[in-house]
Amino acid sequence: MQIRSGEERAGLYPELTGPGGLAEAVARAGRGGIPHLEAVEGFAPSVAARCVRGQAKFATYATNGDDREFRIEISADDGWPGAAFGSTDSLTVVADLLLQWYEGAPLASLRRDWPFLADDPLAAAPPGRVVSTAWRLTLERSRAIRLGNAELAEALYAQPALRVFFPWPSHGRFSLLSSTADPFHSVLPHVAPTWDGWWEVISEGSAEAPSRVLGTGLNPAEAAALVVSSIPPGTAPAVEGGWRKPGSAESTT
Numbered sequence: 336m337q338i339r340s341g342e343e344r345a346g347l348y349p350e351l352t353g354p355g356g357l358a359e360a361v362a363r364a365g366r367g368g369i370p371h372l373e374a375v376e377g378f379a380p381s382v383a384a385r386c387v388r389g390q391a392k393f394a395t396y397a398t399n400g401d402d403r404e405f406r407i408e409i410s411a412d413d414g415w416p417g418a419a420f421g422s423t424d425s426l427t428v429v430a431d432l433l434l435q436w437y438e439g440a441p442l443a444s445l446r447r448d449w450p451f452l453a454d455d456p457l458a459a460a461p462p463g464r465v466v467s468t469a470w471r472l473t474l475e476r477s478r479a480i481r482l483g484n485a486e487l488a489e490a491l492y493a494q495p496a497l498r499v500f501f502p503w504p505s506h507g508r509f510s511l512l513s514s515t516a517d518p519f520h521s522v523l524p525h526v527a528p529t530w531d532g533w534w535e536v537i538s539e540g541s542a543e544a545p546s547r548v549l550g551t552g553l554n555p556a557e558a559a560a561l562v563v564s565s566i567p568p569g570t571a572p573a574v575e576g577g578w579r580k581p582g583s584a585e586s587t588t
Contacts, residue, residue: 347403350426351381357395358384360430370437377475386437390414393436395429398471404461405429406468407452408479409436409445416478418442419452420459422468456480457515465515465575466501473502483509487526487534490555494563497523499572511562513573520578524549524565526558534558536565 350356358372375383375394385394390413396406407421407429419442423429432449446452453459456479460468472480473488482488483504491497491509500511500523508527513520524538534553540546550561 347400348382348397351397356381356384357426357429357433360426361433364427364430364434370433386433388437388439391418392416393433395433396475398475399467401467402461402464404464406456407432407459408456409442409452411442417454419445419454420456420479421449421452422459422461422464423451462575466499466573469502469515470498473504481505483507484528484555487555487558490559491526491562493556494559496563496566497559501573513571514578515573515575516577518577522567522570524562526562536561538565 350360358369361372362369370386370388370393372384372386374380375385375396378396378398382398383394383396385392390410392408392410392414394408396408397404398406403424405423405426405428407419407423408416409419409421410416411418421432428449432445435448436445440448451459456472456477457465457469469480470492473482474492476482476485481504483502487509488502488504491502491511497511500513501515503510503512503519508525510521510525511523513522521539524536526534526536529535529551531552533551534555534557535551536549536553536558538547538549549565550558553561
């Protein structure tokens with residue numbers, strides 16, 4: 336992901352890069368006990384914090400380097416990580432929601448009071464950010480989505496031309512799709528593992544042409560470069576939602 340300087344990040348997250356962070360926002364909004372905030376493993380304290388209540392957890396992440404966004408993840412009372420997800424640009428909203436959760440509000444009540452909460456992290460992404468959110472969660476190795484090989488994901492993301500496609504790892508292979516929901520659409524070749532630990536790039540088959548191996552015995556960087564060189568001319572970035580054939584009634588409404 337893009338790493339901004341401290342000065343640039345301060346413009347997006349002034350409360351997290353200096354005095355007045357989430358702990359102080361919670362204290363200002365507090366109606367009683369103040370939740371204890373702790374670090375999230377693998378993240379700097381300036382960009383992630385969580386609160387634990389029994390087995391349940393409330394975490395917030397400020398890892399978006401392009402837009403001000405506090406990403407919220409709430410686990411269920413039994414610790415299951417996929418209870419609710421949200422996104423907001425307001426630290427005050429995060430603090431108020433955290434307090435309501437900490438005071439024991441059930442999930443149904445939180446969903447009623449905070450309509451932006453969703454049961455899927457990509458459904459919670461702001462419009463226009465589904466693809467970038469999917470990449471961010473992939474690179475952060477989030478348990479909330481399906482994950483592919485970490486080294487291959489990093490190599491694919493390192494190619495700017497591939498960042499506009501929807502990352503979709505499944506059954507060992509890694510596809511880059513042109514839509515973010517079913518019906519999915521793919522025009523780029525996918526990357527699949529070989530039996531001896533390398534990677535191969537395979538073109539997508541169609542009724543007119545069967546799939547074929549474009550290259551094999553590749554390391555992640557070589558595989559990513561071959562995918563880039565195989566992007567069909569005029570290919571557009573992924574659309575949010577299910578694929579609709581260009582020119583169809585569904586695509587123009």
